[in-house]
Amino acid sequence: MKWVDLRSDTVTQPTPAMRQAGLSAAVGDDVMGDDPSVNALQDRVAGELGFQAALYVPSGTQSNLLALMAHCERGDEYLVGMDAHTYKYEGGGAAVLGSIQPQPIVQAEDGSLPLDLLEAAVKPLGDPHFARTRLLALENTWHGRPLPLDYLAQAGAFARERGLAFHLDGARLYNAAVACGVPASQIAGHFDSVSVCLSKGLGAPVGSVLAGSRGLVDKARRWRKVLGGGWRQAGMMAAMAHHALDHHVARLAEDHRRAATLADALRSLGLAVDGAFTNILFVTVPDGRQAGLAKALEARGIRISAGRGARIRLVTHLDVDDAGLERVIEGFREFFA
Ligand SMILES: *Cc1c(COP(=O)(O)O)cnc(C)c1O
Numbered sequence: 001m002k003w004v005d006l007r008s009d010t011v012t013q014p015t016p017a018m019r020q021a022g023l024s025a026a027v028g029d030d031v032m033g034d035d036p037s038v039n040a041l042q043d044r045v046a047g048e049l050g051f052q053a054a055l056y057v058p059s060g061t062q063s064n065l066l067a068l069m070a071h072c073e074r075g076d077e078y079l080v081g082m083d084a085h086t087y088k089y090e091g092g093g094a095a096v097l098g099s100i101q102p103q104p105i106v107q108a109e110d111g112s113l114p115l116d117l118l119e120a121a122v123k124p125l126g127d128p129h130f131a132r133t134r135l136l137a138l139e140n141t142w143h144g145r146p147l148p149l150d151y152l153a154q155a156g157a158f159a160r161e162r163g164l165a166f167h168l169d170g171a172r173l174y175n176a177a178v179a180c181g182v183p184a185s186q187i188a189g190h191f192d193s194v195s196v197c198l199s200k201g202l203g204a205p206v207g208s209v210l211a212g213s214r215g216l217v218d219k220a221r222r223w224r225k226v227l228g229g230g231w232r233q234a235g236m237m238a239a240m241a242h243h244a245l246d247h248h249v250a251r252l253a254e255d256h257r258r259a260a261t262l263a264d265a266l267r268s269l270g271l272a273v274d275g276a277f278t279n280i281l282f283v284t285v286p287d288g289r290q291a292g293l294a295k296a297l298e299a300r301g302i303r304i305s306a307g308r309g310a311r312i313r314l315v316t317h318l319d320v321d322d323a324g325l326e327r328v329i330e331g332f333r334e335f336f337a
Helices: 016-023 036-049 060-071 093-098 115-121 149-161 173-180 184-188 214-226 235-247 252-268 290-299 322-336
Strands: 053-057 076-081 101-105 132-139 165-170 193-197 208-212 272-275 280-284 311-315
Touching (some): 036 053, 036 184, 036 193, 036 208, 036 235, 053 060, 053 214, 060 093, 060 193, 060 208, 101 115, 132 149, 149 165, 149 184, 165 173, 165 184, 173 184, 173 193, 173 252, 208 214, 252 272, 252 280, 252 311
Parallel strands (some): 076 101, 076 132, 132 165, 165 193
Antiparallel strands (some): 053 208, 193 208, 272 280
16 A cells, blocks of 8 residues: 655655656766756756756755855844744754854744834844844745745845845745745745755755855855765756656645645544645644544554644645545544544
């Protein structure tokens, strides 16, 4: 039986066609700038998102860190959501490795950072008491929810007026674009730099891309080397990522549809459900029943991440089809019958 794994959209297996694209890729030494497949991927993402240049890197964590280190100097500060991935789930890299101080901001429910809170957090210029506020970082999608398009424009204007650089952790940028019905460039265009994960809903095995100006990407490339992330014949993976961009963007709408279907089905069982704006939803399982649910589903070939509280995150992706989804709904129905 094929597993239905709802723990994350990072669990996808490369499709046969994607593997083939990797096998037949032209490669070279990327540290020398010689890998044609890496170069093609970088040029493609830069062009598609409306930037001068882009850099293919091993992970979203490294991509965000490189952006912060390229925008900020030692002793600078960045404004970031209190629960943002960059702040909370990346090992404190900005502070540890970049000597960049985070200024966390309590996020609104929709993932936006309220402008009045941002305003109050910007430090006075030229006063040596303070770190220099240098950058504003947002995350889109936020727990699977696309940031409102008009908020992006407002936050961008705010950053520009105060001379702040503006970075997007767009790990799931393409989910946001598909859900909003706009080209990814329309979201990316508000920012000075954007990080995109290829290994999440797009289904590539490894990697993220950081896009920005030529100067910014050159700085990021140097920091990548310093962090040990210069790589050689990475073209096989880059070609698989290229394949993902060719074939797996429009289909994200299917993941979103399945998440919405699952949300409706779980609600009809009397469970509290939120999210399902894109491919992520949260179901609240009554106290003490999470472990039992996980076990019952596992017996049906379904994996969920239980064990971190009553609210369980469920993620749809490339390897969850309609038959798999039906099995999940049946599994919940039987357990809660
Ligand atoms: C996954 C993720 C990252 C980091 O990507 P990795 O490749 O796992 O390092 C960054 N931001 C968000 C919002 C993510 O979901």
